[in-house]
Amino acid sequence: MKERLVVIGNGMAGVACVEQILKHTQEFDITIFGDETHTNYNRIMLSSVLAGEKEYDDIVLNGIDWYQKHRINTKLGVRIADIDSAVRTVTDADGNVTAYDKLIFATGSSAFIPPMAGVDKSGVFVFRTYDDTRQLLELSGPGIKAVVIGGGLLGLEAARGLQVQGCDVTVVHLADTLMERQLDSIGGGYLRSKMEAMGIRVLCGRSTQALLGGTHVEKVLFKDGEEIDANLVVIAAGIRPNSALGKQAGVTVNRGIVVNDQMETSDPNIFAVGECTEHNGQLFGLVAPLFEQGKVLAATITGNRGPVFAGASPASKLKIMGVEVFSAGNFDCSRPGVEAIRYEDSSLGIYKKLVLKDGRLEGVILVGDASDDHRYMDWLRTNKDLSGQRRHLLAPPPAEDKGQDVASIPEGDTICGCLGVTKGDIIHAIHADGVCTMAQLKDKTRASTGCGSCTSLCKSLLRAVAPEFEEDKAKVLCDCVPFPQDKIREMIQSQRLKSVQDVLDIYGNGRGCEICKPAISYLVDVVWCGDHEEDRSARFINDRVHANIQKDGTFSVVPRMRGGVTTPAELRKIAEVAEKYNVPLVKVTGSQRLDLLGVKKEDLPKMWEDLGMPSGQAYAKGLRMVKTCVGDEFCRFGTQSALSTGIELERRLENLYTPHKTKLAVVGCPRNCAEATVKDIGLIGQDGSWQVVVGGAAGKGVRKADLLITVETTELALESAELFFQYYRENGHYLERSYDFVERLGMEKVRRETVYAVDEARQGLLDRLRKSKERSSDAWLERYNPRATQFVQIEPMETPVNEFAN
Amino acid sequence: MNSPTNWTQITPAADIPMREGRSVKMGSLNIALFNLGDRFLAVENRCPHGHGPLADGIVGGHGLATTVTCPLHNWRICLDSGEVVKPQAQSSPCVRTYPAKVENGIVMIDMSKKLSTEQAA
Numbered sequence: 001m002k003e004r005l006v007v008i009g010n011g012m013a014g015v016a017c018v019e020q021i022l023k024h025t026q027e028f029d030i031t032i033f034g035d036e037t038h039t040n041y042n043r044i045m046l047s048s049v050l051a052g053e054k055e056y057d058d059i060v061l062n063g064i065d066w067y068q069k070h071r072i073n074t075k076l077g078v079r080i081a082d083i084d085s086a087v088r089t090v091t092d093a094d095g096n097v098t099a100y101d102k103l104i105f106a107t108g109s110s111a112f113i114p115p116m117a118g119v120d121k122s123g124v125f126v127f128r129t130y131d132d133t134r135q136l137l138e139l140s141g142p143g144i145k146a147v148v149i150g151g152g153l154l155g156l157e158a159a160r161g162l163q164v165q166g167c168d169v170t171v172v173h174l175a176d177t178l179m180e181r182q183l184d185s186i187g188g189g190y191l192r193s194k195m196e197a198m199g200i201r202v203l204c205g206r207s208t209q210a211l212l213g214g215t216h217v218e219k220v221l222f223k224d225g226e227e228i229d230a231n232l233v234v235i236a237a238g239i240r241p242n243s244a245l246g247k248q249a250g251v252t253v254n255r256g257i258v259v260n261d262q263m264e265t266s267d268p269n270i271f272a273v274g275e276c277t278e279h280n281g282q283l284f285g286l287v288a289p290l291f292e293q294g295k296v297l298a299a300t301i302t303g304n305r306g307p308v309f310a311g312a313s314p315a316s317k318l319k320i321m322g323v324e325v326f327s328a329g330n331f332d333c334s335r336p337g338v339e340a341i342r343y344e345d346s347s348l349g350i351y352k353k354l355v356l357k358d359g360r361l362e363g364v365i366l367v368g369d370a371s372d373d374h375r376y377m378d379w380l381r382t383n384k385d386l387s388g389q390r391r392h393l394l395a396p397p398p399a400e401d402k403g404q405d406v407a408s409i410p411e412g413d414t415i416c417g418c419l420g421v422t423k424g425d426i427i428h429a430i431h432a433d434g435v436c437t438m439a440q441l442k443d444k445t446r447a448s449t450g451c452g453s454c455t456s457l458c459k460s461l462l463r464a465v466a467p468e469f470e471e472d473k474a475k476v477l478c479d480c481v482p483f484p485q486d487k488i489r490e491m492i493q494s495q496r497l498k499s500v501q502d503v504l505d506i507y508g509n510g511r512g513c514e515i516c517k518p519a520i521s522y523l524v525d526v527v528w529c530g531d532h533e534e535d536r537s538a539r540f541i542n543d544r545v546h547a548n549i550q551k552d553g554t555f556s557v558v559p560r561m562r563g564g565v566t567t568p569a570e571l572r573k574i575a576e577v578a579e580k581y582n583v584p585l586v587k588v589t590g591s592q593r594l595d596l597l598g599v600k601k602e603d604l605p606k607m608w609e610d611l612g613m614p615s616g617q618a619y620a621k622g623l624r625m626v627k628t629c630v631g632d633e634f635c636r637f638g639t640q641s642a643l644s645t646g647i648e649l650e651r652r653l654e655n656l657y658t659p660h661k662t663k664l665a666v667v668g669c670p671r672n673c674a675e676a677t678v679k680d681i682g683l684i685g686q687d688g689s690w691q692v693v694v695g696g697a698a699g700k701g702v703r704k705a706d707l708l709i710t711v712e713t714t715e716l717a718l719e720s721a722e723l724f725f726q727y728y729r730e731n732g733h734y735l736e737r738s739y740d741f742v743e744r745l746g747m748e749k750v751r752r753e754t755v756y757a758v759d760e761a762r763q764g765l766l767d768r769l770r771k772s773k774e775r776s777s778d779a780w781l782e783r784y785n786p787r788a789t790q791f792v793q794i795e796p797m798e799t800p801v802n803e804f805a806n
Numbered sequence: 807m808n809s810p811t812n813w814t815q816i817t818p819a820a821d822i823p824m825r826e827g828r829s830v831k832m833g834s835l836n837i838a839l840f841n842l843g844d845r846f847l848a849v850e851n852r853c854p855h856g857h858g859p860l861a862d863g864i865v866g867g868h869g870l871a872t873t874v875t876c877p878l879h880n881w882r883i884c885l886d887s888g889e890v891v892k893p894q895a896q897s898s899p900c901v902r903t904y905p906a907k908v909e910n911g912i913v914m915i916d917m918s919k920k921l922s923t924e925q926a927a
Contacts, residue, residue: 347844371869479868511867513882514875518864537825541862541877544826549877553859789821794830794839797815800917 010034013274014106017294050161118211142166155236166494182327329363359387418450481508519734530775542619558618564592605783631668640685642668659732690717695742827861
């Protein structure tokens with residue numbers, strides 16, 4: 001009969017240890033008790049869930065299928081109440097008794113609640129479990145004043161998460177500087193400025209006396225008598241090992257359950273792993289040493305006693321996007337024989353400090369730029385003699401060549417410190433198992449499933465070694481602002497952000513790129529119905545000069561001819577302008593417009609003036625045109641007024657931005673001469689009614705538009721088109737064409753939320769469309785009030801002394 | 807740098823909006839001048855790929871690099887070094903860079919760099 005193994009605790013340390021045990025040949029009947037109702041998930045990533053960067057599904061480490069596959073008897077939501085080590089049984093809170101031959105404590109730790117009045121009020125939380133996170137997500141939002149007590153790693157991550165959810169956040173910290181256990185006071189100061197720059201208030205040197213209010217918390221009172229408002233309080237003042245069950249079992253317990261180098265307790269049948277343990281007087285709260293403990297314990301318990309746990313030098317990395325903080329080892333340099341090397345750049349917010357003893361690295365602090373953390377961790381781990389490279393300790397790595405960088409890492413080097421995965425392991429997985437995505441790599445090797453800080457290194461390795469490396473489908477807008485677009489839209493709304501730069505400063509890297517800047521430009525415009533701070537530097541050149549850039553740097557000019565209808569006078573003007581400015585090419589477009597191509601930037605305002613026509617917006621991710629057929633005004637088959645309807649539709653929607661270009665058509669009969677069935681929005685006239693169709697395409701792919709609704713009057717047809725147009729503006733992802741949009745949402749949902757929505761919802765869409773429309777105008781009017789040197793080539797004030805030849 | 811500097815007054819700093827570029831004609835040379843807020847940077851106004859006008863690109867930054875993205879085909883050029891950052895195409899020539907500074911509200915470019923670069927090449 002197999003030995004019975006009972007594991008108390010279903011968290012990362014316990015389950016990782018079981019995973020290691022399963023690698024050995026000795027087999028157990030395994031029972032795992034977890035007091036949470038979830039299977040094993042990545043607790044470290046809860047702050048990313050709170051910050052909206054990840055969903056619960058993204059952080060699950062072992063799904064229920066894993067437990068079933070390994071025939072593990074899984075007891076979720078069951079708390080162990082008693083242990084009788086004499087007869088070797090555990091008893092759960094309901095009185096059920098389970099016998100064991102071997103017992104593992106993996107009970108983890110709990111939040112430390114400092115002694116103060118009022119912690120039992122509603123609205124007061126700790127931040128340890130997924131359930132805590134879910135409650136915080138439910139309660140947080142715009143208008144909520146959140147106070148986080150504790151300015152350590154967890155407190156700061158919680159603060160940022162709450163702020164992303166829209167709360168007004170204050171961090172209260174007992175010590176004089178933030179993260180004082182990981183950073184010196186200078187580093188703490190840099191971190192503080194960064195947090196404050198993101199809009200989080202930081203109060204250091206404050207001791208909390210009480211939480212005030214009725215049944216719900218209303219204020220936080222400090223010992224100095226000051227009070228601040230709070231609707232939500234998160235206590236993140238440290239953790240304490242859960243060691244009470246150890247005491248009941250009669251094993252030696254100090255602060256944690258005492259284990260030796262083999263992870264044995266004082267009872268030969270009882271072992272312990274993870275945050276509940278105490279080893280050589282040291283407690284643990286970081287993931288890497290816990291996985292190491294699990295490996296050692298797995299060897300010991302399966303009869304392969306030999307590997308020893310040698311303790312760990314603490315390393316921690318703050319997981320807040322845009323705030324890089326890394327700390328490892330001992331950074332106290334007041335000790336004799338210890339010297340510090342520092343680098344500081346206050347305007348970039350970068351601070352680095354290395355602490356050396358006898359030419360070897362003892363500790364490191366990185367704030368503002370933690371890109372070299374891997375190198376320093378290696379120096380720490382290998383105790384490398386650095387005397388030969390003293391001049392280059394803080395210098396940035398040579399060139400930014402990811403391929404070469406990973407090639408220079410020795411095979412035996414650890415890539416994932418948490419799970420102890422080496423470069424060799426990863427290369428083996430790529431070659432032997434055909435791994436070519438991050439998801440597969442995580443599955444095969446477990447690399448990057450701990451704190452996640454080695455993810456970019458793993459990706460570089462995959463990119464360099466795996467021939468068919470595929471990026472996992474990106475859900476986020478881009479690296480600069482690593483959130484999904486829907487989330488960014490919410491944040492713009494909840495934080496009342498009106499400019500692209502605000503979004504980049506608060507939620508991104510402060511700088512952006514050509515991918516995220518135009519997208520955020522679109523989002524701030526549509527969220528505030530045009531009442532935003534327009535930042536032209538974040539727009540593509542076409543939207544800065546209101547013309548379409550061509551391959552030689554010249555531009556094309558397309559005047560608006562609503563419905564494709566023009567007059568002899570307009571045509572005469574266009575002809576004159578084309579000649580006056582030597583326009584090299586005049587072309588009739590597929591959108592029933594005239595395109596003047598090859599225009600110099602400096603000629604644009606004068607040409608617009610001479611034309612005296614509005615911009616056709618043929619360059620914009622916005623309403624392009626409404627194409628029409630002749631309709632019943634002239635056509636002998638026409639059943640509806642396509643011309644006047646198309647012109648009216650174009651008037652109602654022109655000058656507005658959309659997620660991608662939007663092309664419309666109105667036809668007067670089902671013969672469909674203006675191809676309305678392959679347009680983003682099409683109106684198809686028939687005898688006595690209009691069909692409104694959406695999501696059509698005739699580009700890279702051809703897609704027949706779906707019917708949105710059939711209506712009897714022209715006004716209703718126009719309104720249906722407006723409803724869909726605004727709905728697409730508000731819910732489409734930037735650069736998502738309407739045909740992808742309707743497929744993503746499904747036509748049922750689109751219909752339900754536009755033409756068949758309740759009156760208030762329909763009115764809301766129309767009101768916001770009207771508001772945007774009121775604030776929009778013909779872009780070409782900017783010729784009367786151009787921005788600084790918008791169209792002109794700058795002439796230098798003086799010529800250089802030595803005139804140069806070319 | 808061995809060669810003497812040759813600072814040339816170009817234009818009032820206010821002529822170039824924050825985080826935007828503008829092109830400047832210097833004899834037969836076309837230079838793209840960028841306002842990064844805390845400093846100005848100058849590079850040759852010509853993408854090594856399709857010869858697009860870099861002055862019309864979107865300014866951004868990743869890691870230590872401040873970049874401009876060419877409006878024609880999205881090549882990213884580092885404004886400090888002139889190197890192509892994206893796509894990783896080491897064989898393509900770099901974009902020439904020029905030292906720039908602001909004095910009394912006037913942007914100035916050091917045109918001696920051109921000579922030294924040519925000598926070095």
